[in-house]
Amino acid sequence: MMTLRTKARPAVSGCACCMPALGRRGMFGLAASAFLAPSARAADGTVYDSMLLTCIDPRLVTPVNAWMGTRGLTGRFSQFAIAGAPIGVVAPAFAAWQTAFWDNLGASMQLHGITRVIAASHRDCGAATIAYGAASVATRNAETSLHQRVYSEFKAELARRQPTLRAEGGLMALDGTIEMFA
Secondary structure, three states: OOOOOOOOOOOOOHHHOOOOOOOHHHHHHHHHHHHOOOEEEOOOOOOOOEEEEEEOOHHHHHHHHHHHHOOOOOOOOOEEEOOOOOHHHHHHHHHHHHHHHHHHHHHHHHHHOOOOOEEEEEEHHHHHHHHHHHHHOHHHHHHHHHHHHHHHHHHHHHHHOOOOOOOEEEEEEEOOOOOEEE
């Protein structure tokens, strides 16, 4: 009797869709399918078409996930959390962080076939104060104006770097209500 021994492969770390031990050929196939398919699907057929860009503020975890649920996106989006959300991506004060976002966005496009980025910033954001000063958020109107301007900068940079993606954005209150930007 002959026994065949095989060497175990380590699992690939990363998102749930990549957890099986894919090996080199499997990873190549996964990457190629992201370019060939209109949107990526998980093993259960779930379509991922969005990346959520949100702030690291723990007060937002529940309201943001509830809001994504009202949009029918529960479990159907990739997520990137960075202080200030779009502020962390465009503010000169956070320039050292910005490459991490753009690299992660590229990975989400390849792995999940996303077609849009949903940027959810929020009121009472400490990163806004760090990046732009207390006066920029001193009043409700000033705060709204700052977040609208930052979202416009983010949207323009997204269009420049990834012209096939569309952007959506809004300013969330801590109670979970959100004002969407154009």
